[in-house]
Amino acid sequence: MDLVALMLADSRFPGGGHVHSGGLEEAAARRLVVDEASLRSFLVGRLRTAGALAAVFAAAASAQDGYAELDAELDARTPSPAQRAASRTQGRGIARAATRAWPSARLEGLLRATPRPHHPIVVGVLVADPFEAAQTVAYHAVTGPATGAIRLLGLDPFGVNAVLAGLAPEIDAVAGHARDHAGTPPADLPAPSAPGLDLLAEAHDRHHAEEVRLFAS
Amino acid sequence: MPADHGHVHPVNFDPTDAGHDPHGHDQAHAHDHGRRAVRLGIGGPVGSGKTALTAALCRALGDELDLAVVTNDIYTTEDADFLRAAGVLDTERIEAVQTGACPHTAIRDDITANLDAVELLEHRFPGLELVIIESGGDNLTAVFSRGLVDRQVFVVDVAGGDKVPRKGGPGVTTADLLVINKTDLAPLVGADLGVMTSDAHRVRGGLPVVSQSLVDTPDAPAVAEWVRAQLRALAGVG
Numbered sequence A: 001m002d003l004v005a006l007m008l009a010d011s012r013f014p015g016g017g018h019v020h021s022g023g024l025e026e027a028a029a030r031r032l033v034v035d036e037a038s039l040r041s042f043l044v045g046r047l048r049t050a051g052a053l054a055a056v057f058a059a060a061a062s063a064q065d066g067y068a069e070l071d072a073e074l075d076a077r078t079p080s081p082a083q084r085a086a087s088r089t090q091g092r093g094i095a096r097a098a099t100r101a102w103p104s105a106r107l108e109g110l111l112r113a114t115p116r117p118h119h120p121i122v123v124g125v126l127v128a129d130p131f132e133a134a135q136t137v138a139y140h141a142v143t144g145p146a147t148g149a150i151r152l153l154g155l156d157p158f159g160v161n162a163v164l165a166g167l168a169p170e171i172d173a174v175a176g177h178a179r180d181h182a183g184t185p186p187a188d189l190p191a192p193s194a195p196g197l198d199l200l201a202e203a204h205d206r207h208h209a210e211e212v213r214l215f216a217s
Numbered sequence B: 001m002p003a004d005h006g007h008v009h010p011v012n013f014d015p016t017d018a019g020h021d022p023h024g025h026d027q028a029h030a031h032d033h034g035r036r037a038v039r040l041g042i043g044g045p046v047g048s049g050k051t052a053l054t055a056a057l058c059r060a061l062g063d064e065l066d067l068a069v070v071t072n073d074i075y076t077t078e079d080a081d082f083l084r085a086a087g088v089l090d091t092e093r094i095e096a097v098q099t100g101a102c103p104h105t106a107i108r109d110d111i112t113a114n115l116d117a118v119e120l121l122e123h124r125f126p127g128l129e130l131v132i133i134e135s136g137g138d139n140l141t142a143v144f145s146r147g148l149v150d151r152q153v154f155v156v157d158v159a160g161g162d163k164v165p166r167k168g169g170p171g172v173t174t175a176d177l178l179v180i181n182k183t184d185l186a187p188l189v190g191a192d193l194g195v196m197t198s199d200a201h202r203v204r205g206g207l208p209v210v211s212q213s214l215v216d217t218p219d220a221p222a223v224a225e226w227v228r229a230q231l232r233a234l235a236g237v238g
Helices: A003-009 A024-029 A036-063 A067-076 A081-101 A105-113 A119-126 A130-153 A157-166 A168-180 A195-210 B024-034 B050-061 B078-086 B103-109 B112-124 B170-174 B183-189 B193-204 B221-237
Strands: B038-043 B067-073 B094-098 B130-134 B151-157 B177-181 B209-211
Touching: A003 A119, A003 A130, A024 A036, A024 A130, A024 A195, A036 A067, A036 A119, A036 A130, A036 A157, A036 A168, A036 A195, A067 A105, A067 A119, A081 A105, A081 A119, A081 A195, A105 A119, A119 A130, A130 A157, A130 A168, A130 B103, B038 B050, B038 B221, B050 B067, B050 B078, B050 B130, B050 B151, B050 B177, B050 B221, B067 B078, B067 B103, B067 B112, B078 B094, B094 B112, B103 B112, B112 B130, B151 B170, B151 B221, B170 B193, B177 B193, B177 B221, B193 B209, B209 B221
Parallel strands: B038 B130, B038 B151, B067 B094, B067 B130, B151 B177, B177 B209
Antiparallel strands: none
């Protein structure tokens, strides 16, 4: 696998991703996720919706230019303002680190088109292979919530790690589907959605302002 | 939603999941308690009195239980050295883990070093009944992994400020027991004990809270009694 993709997927990458739980904190606060079984269910659900959407746009951004249009199309497919903000914050975080680590004309072009790009678009610009770009963001879609579950619920890290490992075929399937769409015009890219996750993200955003929360999303 | 059997089952987020046995997971964990020592975590901010509480529990329970201690220090083995010097426990029964940068990593995110120490003690003392795992001093986000401990105590102290329980964090809100320590210092630091305990009860939703001063009660009798009750409860599970 591309070293850039490996570094982006590493939890030690300084892109600010560690403060996001992808809706897991809200789900845990509502006791919707309480153990490894319900965490796995949450992760599979997230992977096949938000993860699949991110993967499709990462693969497309890896394979084609026209970043402003891709960014706007992903915006249109992300109905929750809280999720749009979380995606752009993490995209900006990765772009900041990438400007030092992997300066390139493509990255400059992206940041000219939009200074706060969505997370999957930046990953697509940085990772040359569409499948690996998609795989990276699909993995990111589940590893953030999984880590959040360890911190919030004290779940056994070995158990959570095994759950993540068990998702490998799903992650690869999502990435494969995304690769198949890498050349699709932005307006025609798939738009899987998860209204439940959208609602959790919005509720979390409100609660975050009102009471103690560990994660920004 | 199924009712009347003591708990609710979580929503299934995965439409393709044929369904799992929602009780199987609990049983798999419960099975362990019959053949290994119960593991009790003691965590809390720097200087809150975790080591003093650990020593007090050793004094209170050492004669009635086969027990051992794992200490976690960030830079040194100071806490283990303190416990060994205090003579509250045979030095063979104290193992020190040096956590390095992040104490909460060693007790929550990657519990390998602590499990290693616990298993070493269990191997050394086959009849071991209780292992106390004392965390390195951390912040309010610290919490033990349920993969490492069966029960956890979170210690805050009056001198840390009477706002601490209100600020919450998973240690304060979810630990099986919250200890508000050093109550004798309240008048000296201008802390309102009433505010601390009422905030603590409010954010913990019914989970127990003990206020204590090891100056007044050096053997931590309330915490020791709570530990005995937990051991009885966990023995019943296995």
